[in-house]
Structure formats: C-alpha cells, structure tokens
Amino acid sequence: MLSRLKHKNIVEFIDHVSSKKSYYFVFELCKGGDLRSLLQQKGRLTEDEAQRIFKQLADALCVLNMQDIVHRDLKPANILLTADGQVKLADFGLAKFFHPKDGLLESKVGTPYYLAPEILEGSLYDSKADLWSVGIILF
Amino acid sequence: MLDDAPLDMTRHGGMESSVKQIGKVKIFTNKLLGQGATAIVYEGEYTCDSTRVNVSGGGTKPKKLRVAVKCISKQKVDEYGPKF
Secondary structure: OHHHOOOOOEOOEEEEEEOOOEEEEEEEOOOOOEHHHHHHHHOOOOHHHHHHHHHHHHHHHHHHHHOOEEOOOOOHHHEEEOOOOOEEEOOOOOOEEOOHHHOOEOOOOOOHHHOOHHHHOOOOEOOHHHHHHHHHHHO | OOOOOOOOHHHHOOOHHHEEEEOOEEEEEEEEEEEOOOOEEEEEEEEEEEEEEEOOOOOEEEEEEEEEEEEEEHHHHHHHHHHO
C-alpha cells in the first residue's frame, strides 16, 4: 500500500526485508520526532503552527482519499516531523483499501481517544472516520 | 528528503551486539525510535545498491541512507493480520 503512496506529507517507504522471525519495513528517517512529543514538549502550539501542520495533514489525507485508503489510526504519535518541520504521515499498520461500492468497514480498530463515534459504537463506517480523527488532533 | 550523511558509529558506542544486519538493512537496536503494540521502530542504515557513490582512489560503492526500520514479528502478523 505504502509503495504506491508518493507524497511530500506521507512518510516514504523504501524497502522491506524479512528474517526467519520478523518482517522489516524500511522508511525515510524523520529527525524531528512526532507531533505527540512536540506537544508534550511545548504544551500547546500557536495558531500559526497548528494551521501549518493541519494543512499538511489535510493534504496527506486528500491523497489517501484519492487512492481509496482509510488510515484508521490518525493520532499525534503517527504524525512525524522532519528536521525542518515538514509533516509526514506514518504508521499504515491499520490502513485499508476502501471503496464505497464494496461496502462499509466494520473492524473496530484504532486508538480510543481519536476514534469516530461510529467505530466506538461498533457501527459500519467509511473514510469520514479519518476526518473525525483529524478534527480531534486539531482540537 | 532522505538524509545521506555518513553514519556516526561513535553514537552507538561500538556495541556490535546491538547492530543487526538483515539483507541490505543494518539496524541499530540500541537506537529505539518508537514502540507500539505490534511493532518496534529502530534507527538503521540501508545500503542502496542501485545508487552508487564515488570513493577516493577511484571506484564506487553502494550509497548508504539513514533510515527508520519498523520491525514486526511474523507471529504478530499471523495473530492479527486476517482480523484487520
């Protein structure tokens, strides 16, 4: 999935190798850490900083949407930052291809604080669940 | 873009036991970047065979990139994979 996602705001997948016991996925290194750590360190972001990060996150989400991919685990810990502060969306471990004509999703996966209500309720959901998570992150 | 600066081995204290080589990837298991329920992410070095760089005295060698390496045990994939 990641190999077909090429965008400046999505972490670049480089290669994968495997050993007898494990799989190893190689990604570009983001030296700026993640948004969760940044928030813990700074307490809160300024409106300008939040706006800059949110715009890049929205761009990444737009690309996912165009490729019929639902991330399903959007949260600050999965938003990486490069050394110059560029946003890179990461961790596609729960992501799934989704197209409305194939039916809605039902797996209850993700991180509780950022989950859309329909997932928490165990109802069917679609790509709009990612949009809810982005709203929580912005808040 | 990817950082292709030379790897600073001194940061790893010469602890050879904490460096794992799997194919083209060398993982510094003492440089933990993150840990989740199903995966652990380490810093690593990736040998890029398709891109070669010139070396002093002539010749070329494969380019090396500093990367993040996400490790997932096959047991976890078997355990969770189909449920996703």
